[in-house]
Amino acid sequence: MIVDGIMGANTLSEINSHENRIELYNTYKINRQNYYNNLADNSVNKYLEGHPSATETELLTKTLKKYINGWTNRVNEFINKTIDNYLNVNCN
Numbered sequence: 001m002i003v004d005g006i007m008g009a010n011t012l013s014e015i016n017s018h019e020n021r022i023e024l025y026n027t028y029k030i031n032r033q034n035y036y037n038n039l040a041d042n043s044v045n046k047y048l049e050g051h052p053s054a055t056e057t058e059l060l061t062k063t064l065k066k067y068i069n070g071w072t073n074r075v076n077e078f079i080n081k082t083i084d085n086y087l088n089v090n091c092n
Contacts, residue, residue: 022081029078036071040064 018024043064048054051062059065079085 022083025081029075029080033072033075036068036075040068040071 015021015024040063044059047059047063051058054062
């Protein structure tokens with residue numbers, strides 16, 4: 001499959017043919033949270049390079065860390081899939 005950044009028919013076909021869609025879904029959710037964590041951490045680290053004595057309040061207002069709670073809430077709207085709830089792919 002060619003990665004083109006679009007969720008189209010080919011992507012859906014690949015997802016639907018994956019042998020363990022529960023694992024695929026849960027792994028995607030984990031990786032999404034890791035992506036957000038990395039964005040926030042990198043932003044904090046870059047800010048600290050220029051402001052080594054920055055306070056937590058500064059980091060929460062001057063970096064992407066200010067968004068981490070909202071991003072985490074958005075990720076957590078998607079329930080983890082199990083054998084018992086694998087058919088429902090909707091949010092809580």
